[in-house]
Amino acid sequence: MDRLISKFTDQRVLFSASFVVRLALVIYGDYQDRTMMVKYTDIDYHVFTDAASFITKGKSPYNRSTYRYTPLLAWLLTPNIYVNKMFGKILFIGCDILSGLLIYKILCLRGLGSETARRVSSLWFLNPLPMGVSSRGNAESILSALVLGTLLCMEGRRLIWAAVLYGLSVHMKIYPVTYALSIALTLRSPETTKENRRGWMRFIVVIGSFINAELLLFASVSGGVLCGLTALCYYIYGWQFLHETYLYHLTRRDIRHNFSPYFYMLYLTADSRWSQWLGLAVFVPQLILLVETSLAFHSDLAFSCFLHTAIFVSFNKVCTSQYFLWYLCLIPLVIPHLSLSLKHGVGLVLLWFAGQGIWLAPAYFLEFEGYNTFLLIWFAGLLFLIINCFILIQIITHYKPKKTPCRLKVE
Amino acid sequence: MYFVLVAVLTCLATCHCLNRMDEDENHCGQLKQWLESTSVSVSVDISKKGFHRDLITNIDLSPDVPRGIRVLLVYRWPSGVYVDPYQLASLRDQSDWQILLDSSIDLEVPAHKTLGFVTYVYPNHGDPPPRELKVVIPMHGRYHEPSSQKTFTSVDMQPPELLLQTEKCMQLNSFEPHAIVDAPCTVHNSSMCPWVKVQFQQEHGPVSFQLPVGDGSLVIPVCSGTLLVTIICCVLLSKYTWKHRISL
Numbered sequence: 001m002d003r004l005i006s007k008f009t010d011q012r013v014l015f016s017a018s019f020v021v022r023l024a025l026v027i028y029g030d031y032q033d034r035t036m037m038v039k040y041t042d043i044d045y046h047v048f049t050d051a052a053s054f055i056t057k058g059k060s061p062y063n064r065s066t067y068r069y070t071p072l073l074a075w076l077l078t079p080n081i082y083v084n085k086m087f088g089k090i091l092f093i094g095c096d097i098l099s100g101l102l103i104y105k106i107l108c109l110r111g112l113g114s115e116t117a118r119r120v121s122s123l124w125f126l127n128p129l130p131m132g133v134s135s136r137g138n139a140e141s142i143l144s145a146l147v148l149g150t151l152l153c154m155e156g157r158r159l160i161w162a163a164v165l166y167g168l169s170v171h172m173k174i175y176p177v178t179y180a181l182s183i184a185l186t187l188r189s190p191e192t193t194k195e196n197r198r199g200w201m202r203f204i205v206v207i208g209s210f211i212n213a214e215l216l217l218f219a220s221v222s223g224g225v226l227c228g229l230t231a232l233c234y235y236i237y238g239w240q241f242l243h244e245t246y247l248y249h250l251t252r253r254d255i256r257h258n259f260s261p262y263f264y265m266l267y268l269t270a271d272s273r274w275s276q277w278l279g280l281a282v283f284v285p286q287l288i289l290l291v292e293t294s295l296a297f298h299s300d301l302a303f304s305c306f307l308h309t310a311i312f313v314s315f316n317k318v319c320t321s322q323y324f325l326w327y328l329c330l331i332p333l334v335i336p337h338l339s340l341s342l343k344h345g346v347g348l349v350l351l352w353f354a355g356q357g358i359w360l361a362p363a364y365f366l367e368f369e370g371y372n373t374f375l376l377i378w379f380a381g382l383l384f385l386i387i388n389c390f391i392l393i394q395i396i397t398h399y400k401p402k403k404t405p406c407r408l409k410v411e
Numbered sequence: 412m413y414f415v416l417v418a419v420l421t422c423l424a425t426c427h428c429l430n431r432m433d434e435d436e437n438h439c440g441q442l443k444q445w446l447e448s449t450s451v452s453v454s455v456d457i458s459k460k461g462f463h464r465d466l467i468t469n470i471d472l473s474p475d476v477p478r479g480i481r482v483l484l485v486y487r488w489p490s491g492v493y494v495d496p497y498q499l500a501s502l503r504d505q506s507d508w509q510i511l512l513d514s515s516i517d518l519e520v521p522a523h524k525t526l527g528f529v530t531y532v533y534p535n536h537g538d539p540p541p542r543e544l545k546v547v548i549p550m551h552g553r554y555h556e557p558s559s560q561k562t563f564t565s566v567d568m569q570p571p572e573l574l575l576q577t578e579k580c581m582q583l584n585s586f587e588p589h590a591i592v593d594a595p596c597t598v599h600n601s602s603m604c605p606w607v608k609v610q611f612q613q614e615h616g617p618v619s620f621q622l623p624v625g626d627g628s629l630v631i632p633v634c635s636g637t638l639l640v641t642i643i644c645c646v647l648l649s650k651y652t653w654k655h656r657i658s659l
Contacts, residue, residue: 046497066518254519255554265637268557268630270521278634285645292649296656311648315641370461372562372623378633382640389644393651401657 014118018100018125022093025135026086045137048088052077062240070172070245071233073139088137095141096134100125102148103332106302109155112336123332133325140322143173144329150176151302151333154183163218167225174249175326178290178308185298187215257363257377259319259356261385264378266317279317286315300401303337306330307392314388321356339398348391355380355387439580441477442607446575446589448474451611455570457620462552464492464620468571470544478539479578483594483606484532484546484571491522491566491622492550494530499549508534508546509598522553532571533598557625567619574606 029040051061051074061067061074079087103124107117124130134141146169153162166183169176188209233241255267262282269275289311297304309327313319338345362376449472456467468484488494493516503509513529534544555564574594589607596604 296652368461396655
């Protein structure tokens with residue numbers, strides 16, 4: 001049995017098998033789209049393709065309503081119009097496989113044997129969730145590849161590359177911006193003296209530790225990439241680009257049901273005087289927790305990024321199932337360091353799925369059967385938050401930090 | 412010589428015009444006659460449940476419709492629903508009608524913050540149109556303003572207006588009691604044409620369906636419950652994070 005598993009997780013077999021399965025799903029998806037009423041392809045994929053088709057006609061991708069992404073994505077997908085409409089899906093499954101490879105590389109860098117690293121990375125390679133998402137034409141895999149690429153370059157101390165990828169990933173989606181504090185804390189100069197300075201002297205030392213060549217290099221390169229791309233897109237598409245890509249997500253007032261614990265509260269107060277303040281107040285728990293996890297776990301960047309993403313998604317004003325993918329790609333980096341028993345781990349996974357199931361049932365009855373289940377959806381949203389926090393607490397308490405916190409120099 | 416040529420040409424042109432007017436009157440007369448004898452009925456029905464529904468329109472045009480007549484249905488949608496233009500575009504190959512929208516549609520805005528809109532639906536019928544036409548349009552309910560009194564709100568759908576036109580009858584006058592209205596000639600919206608708006612007996616009247624609304628009387632408990640749970644979760648998570656922090 002063990003030999004069978006080891007054979008199956010053999011590097012080449014694993015990579016090619018996971019690619020073939022994804023390719024088969026893409027081909028099957030095309031068949032289902034052509035023959036059945038229920039379509040396999042994600043609605044977003046049609047949005048991307050429509051936006052790309054506007055680009056090929058020399059128009060703005062934002063002519064396609066609900067296109068709320070960087071124009072880079074629409075540019076990237078113009079072969080959908082020129083070559084074949086499957087191009088984007090192939091690109092997405094390519095990024096999906098690349099993410100798996102990056103997970104494998106990061107695990108090796110973090111001191112895991114290649115056999116174990118392969119087994120753990122197969123949690124991504126053979127995971128039906130990312131398989132389904134990328135083969136349905138959802139672009140999340142591009143972002144997971146960028147985020148994992150940033151982490152790999154950070155682990156390998158290739159700072160310029162890390163900064164370029166980080167700038168690019170923040171340009172693509174805003175959420176990785178939450179990693180900034182953790183990255184800054186990892187790059188600051190270590191405190192050389194252990195003297196117990198008090199008051200403002202200590203404050204100056206802490207501030208001073210942030211001023212070093214590495215941190216300045218990272219900040220200027222990633223800031224340069226981000227600002228350069230944003231300025232370029234703003235130059236071409238103007239205010240509409242800024243509004244649709246960034247501001248919309250910040251000021252989003254979509255009151256329709258979603259996994260967020262705040263959904264019903266925001267729906268009921270949407271027209272009241274204090275809705276603006278409530279909208280801002282719900283950022284407070286996110287902010288506190290993000291700053292705290294940065295301070296507490298910055299020495300283990302991958303773990304810190306995982307916690308950031310999970311907290312950001314769980315406490316967000318709007319949360320849909322595709323957001324779960326943002327932290328799913330970071331879980332394989334955390335798992336080898338957990339001292340949980342298999343039973344305990346499986347129990348937590350089942351609990352997470354149960355939390356979603358409990359939410360999905362009343363949401364289905366509201367949306368497709370027309371029952372008034374708003375209150376139940378609210379309860380389920382709160383329960384899902386509690387479950388997510390419980391799981392995160394379990395992960396935090398059972399996390400054994402990597403044994404070599406010293407920075408590895410690799411070629 | 413030239414005078415003779417001009418005279419002949421003028422005569423020919425007049426004859427042609429007279430002929431056309433004759434033809435026009437002939438086609439108009441045919442339409443008029445048919446409208447007098449017909450008993451058109453248009454009924455709407457709604458299928459499926461929840462927020463995603465189908466609006467089914469049945470049009471009965473008996474007796475047999477003369478050749479050359481085109482049908483246009485004008486729907487006035489209330490603010491409580493919307494149609495998704497991209498969904499409709501993806502259905503184009505499978506549906507036997509084409510649709511034109513009078514304005515862009517915001518798919519996310521709640522009902523009380525938007526206005527209704529108008530769509531023009533052109534059934535792809537043969538010539539002459541069949542006696543019975545059926546059009547099924549997918550529509551979606553919008554979220555409504557929370558209410559303290561009711562748990563459901565009603566959305567009323569009126570039957571569409573039925574407009575008719577024959578390509579050859581351009582002199583649309585004296586079609587009493589039917590009115591003449593201007594509407595886009597085709598789904599491409601490149602020009603406006605006069606259409607005969609057919610008065611028909613409303614056998615069924617509007618149909619309505621119910622959409623759930625949030626309970627406005629629960630604002631205080633929901634807000635306090637939400638904030639309480641999120642604060643507790645935040646504090647607990649924060650406590651464990653700090654307790655298990657990795658110190659260098």
